[in-house]
Amino acid sequence: MFRTIAAAALILVVQSATAVAQTSSQPASCAGPVITSASVKDVVPQGNLNRYDIVATVVNNSGQTQSKDMLQFVDVYHAGDKLDDRGVPPLAAGQSYTVPYSYFRSRDAGNGTTKLIFAMDFRQGQPQCPGDRMAVTF
Numbered sequence: 001m002f003r004t005i006a007a008a009a010l011i012l013v014v015q016s017a018t019a020v021a022q023t024s025s026q027p028a029s030c031a032g033p034v035i036t037s038a039s040v041k042d043v044v045p046q047g048n049l050n051r052y053d054i055v056a057t058v059v060n061n062s063g064q065t066q067s068k069d070m071l072q073f074v075d076v077y078h079a080g081d082k083l084d085d086r087g088v089p090p091l092a093a094g095q096s097y098t099v100p101y102s103y104f105r106s107r108d109a110g111n112g113t114t115k116l117i118f119a120m121d122f123r124q125g126q127p128q129c130p131g132d133r134m135a136v137t138f
Helices: 002-016
Strands: 018-021 034-045 049-060 072-078 079-086 096-106 115-122 133-137
Touching: 002 049, 034 115, 034 133, 049 115, 079 096, 096 115
Parallel strands: none
Antiparallel strands: 018 133, 034 049, 049 096, 072 079, 072 115, 115 133
């Protein structure tokens, strides 16, 4: 009975996890890779914790292939603190790249109480655009 309730609760959490776009229309100088989606793909119980497997999708919408020496990352933030970053390879025009990220939290944490921000971070060759971010709340 407990396993059935726990499984149903996990399904509810995965189904209710939302990705909320915080992007706005960008000036032409901000054309380039953007995060187009971010969502919880799986929740895996691990002892007293749940591991949330999250994926963010980055798409090069600039119409041009990026230079092979482009340094770019997706930074992950929680409550204003940078937790980690994930490298994104140079992308051809229209190409997408999936960025995986795992986050652990208590199994007792309430639904909708954790918000992670995924933000583009260009180390060279591309201006920082304030709207290049996506939030995931679970």
